[in-house]
Structures are given as structure tokens and as C-alpha cells.
Amino acid sequence: xxxxxxxxxxxxxxxxxxxxxxxxxxxxxxxxxxxxxxxxxxxxxxxxxxxxxxxxxxxxxxxxxxxxxxxxxxxxxxxxxxxxxxxxxxxxxxxxxxxxxxxxxxxxxxxxxxxxxxxxxxxxxxxxxxxxxxxxxxxxxxxxxxxxxxxxxxxxxxxxxxxxxxxxxxxxxxxxxxxxxxxxxxxxxxxxxxxxxxxxxxxxxxxxxxxxxxxxxxxxxxxxxxxxxxxxxxxxxxxxxxxxxxxxxxxxxxxxxxxxxxxxxxxxxxxxxxxx
Numbered sequence: 001x002x003x004x005x006x007x008x009x010x011x012x013x014x015x016x017x018x019x020x021x022x023x024x025x026x027x028x029x030x031x032x033x034x035x036x037x038x039x040x041x042x043x044x045x046x047x048x049x050x051x052x053x054x055x056x057x058x059x060x061x062x063x064x065x066x067x068x069x070x071x072x073x074x075x076x077x078x079x080x081x082x083x084x085x086x087x088x089x090x091x092x093x094x095x096x097x098x099x100x101x102x103x104x105x106x107x108x109x110x111x112x113x114x115x116x117x118x119x120x121x122x123x124x125x126x127x128x129x130x131x132x133x134x135x136x137x138x139x140x141x142x143x144x145x146x147x148x149x150x151x152x153x154x155x156x157x158x159x160x161x162x163x164x165x166x167x168x169x170x171x172x173x174x175x176x177x178x179x180x181x182x183x184x185x186x187x188x189x190x191x192x193x194x195x196x197x198x199x200x201x202x203x204x205x206x207x208x209x210x211x212x213x214x215x216x217x218x219x220x221x222x223x224x225x226x227x228x229x230x231x232x233x234x235x236x237x238x239x240x241x242x243x244x245x246x247x248x249x250x251x252x253x254x255x256x257x258x259x260x261x262x263x264x265x266x267x268x269x270x271x272x273x274x275x276x
Contacts, residue, residue, distance in 0.1 A: 008053040018199035066143040073111040075163035080264040102134040106208045109216040110139035113150030120190040140196035153183035207237035215246035243268040
């Protein structure tokens with residue numbers, strides 16, 4: 001069981017998807033890559049890693065990278081964020097966009113879609129007066145597998161009950177086979193899911209009024225964080241647009257953003273008008 005190829009694999013992983021691992025996370029490699037190693041005829045995880053480092057990037061590499069991404073999330077995750085969205089952030093954005101009647105939101109690193117669908121349900125539930133508006137919710141993730149689940153809108157009973165009260169579950173979900181629930185078509189149709197690697201080449205996106213980039217930067221080194229934040233800055237739609245990070249994430253020594261504190265959360269706005 002040779003571990004000599006681990007440093008090369010760490011470099012490959014960071015270059016391809018931005019995730020920074022080291023030898024303190026070997027348990028993560030062993031637990032998440034073992035099924036892939038077994039399925040592909042390798043005697044152990046380290047034999048798989050040797051193969052990955054000695055061969056050009058291909059489908060098995062991306063299966064390994066996806067296995068090492070964290071897809072832990074829930075509906076309305078971090079209630080203080082969604083309370084701030086409902087009571088302050090979205091009302092302010094809506095007030096300033098009355099003329100265009102267009103609201104664009106990006107749920108980045110959306111995992112299985114709970115964040116994007118939570119936003120869609122909130123807009124339907126609490127902002128019914130936007131019926132004649134164009135509401136665009138873009139949701140992206142690096143994992144093709146998790147995006148397929150997100151597009152289906154199907155969640156186990158445990159997933160559906162995490163963060164959802166009975167009202168939302170009854171109003172916006174259909175109870176299907178084996179105790180699972182599926183989000184109703186009207187909500188699914190509000191969200192556009194697509195593949196996106198934050199550290200790769202970015203496709204063309206419109207400018208967004210609200211970007212959710214939560215619990216992603218913690219896996220990146222500072223130089224990678226800075227590059228992602230610079231690109232995010234270019235995607236913001238004017239000086240009053242909003243970037244929300246995870247509770248444990250901050251932007252340090254960055255002249256592109258200004259911190260806006262609220263009662264229980266903080267968010268960011270562009271420090272100066274975003275250039276077209």
C-alpha cells in the first residue's frame with residue numbers, strides 16, 4: 001500500500017476542482033474513494049490514486065473528484081440567512097428593480113438543489129406580488145451526479161423533513177413511492193440547473209442581483225478563493241447586488257467587497273460599481 005503518489009494527487013485535485021487536501025485528510029480519501037477503487041478493480045485506494053496520477057484526466061478522475069466534494073445541505077439551511085433574505089435583502093432588491101421587474105439569483109455549489117428550491121418556495125410564498133416579474137434562478141454544481149438528483153426534485157423522507165415545516169411540505173411537494181417526496185413542477189420550473197466548476201473556465205452568465213456562495217470557499221486555499229471572488233464580483237448586477245457566504249467564511253483584505261452587517265448575519269456588496 002504505497003502512499004508515494006498522494007502529493008501528486010493533492011496537486012491534481014486542487015488544480016482541477018480547487019479542493020485543498022493534505023495527509024491529515026487521508027481518512028476522507030480512504031472512506032470516499034474505496035467504493036470507486038473496488039468497482040474499478042484496484043486492491044485499495046492508494047492503487048487507484050497511483051492510477052489517477054499516471055493517466056490523463058478522464059471519466060474516472062471526475063468520479064474521484066466528485067466523491068471528494070461535500071454535498072451536505074438541507075432546505076432553508078441557516079434560518080438566520082433566510083430570515084434576512086425574507087425581511088431585508090430581497091425586499092431591498094425588489095424595491096430597486098421595480099422598473100426592470102427582473103430578479104436574477106445564482107445558487108452556486110447548489111448540491112442537491114435544496115438551497116435553490118428554498119429560494120423558489122420563498123419567492124412564491126412571501127413575494128406573490130412578483131407574478132408579473134421575470135424571476136431567474138440559476139443553480140450550479142461541479143457534480144453531474146448530484147445535479148441529476150437536483151433536477152429530479154426527489155428527496156427521501158429524511159431529506160425532505162430537514163429544514164421544512166409541514167406547511168411547505170404539504171403545499172410544494174408531492175408524496176411519492178417509498179416515503180419519498182418530489183417538489184411540484186411549478187417550483188422545479190423556476191430553477192435552471194447546470195454544471196459549473198468554480199476553478200475552471202466560466203460559461204457566460206447574466207449579471208446577478210443575489211449570489212449565494214455558501215460553504216464552498218472553506219475548501220479552497222487563499223489564492224483560489226481570491227480568483228473565485230474576483231470572478232463573482234464581475235457577475236454582480238450593480239452596487240446594491242448581494243453576495244452571501246457561509247457562516248464560517250469571510251472576505252479578508254479584499255477591496256472589491258464591503259461587509260454589510262445585519263442583526264444575525266453579514267453579507268457583501270460590491271465596494272464600487274461593477275464594470276460591464
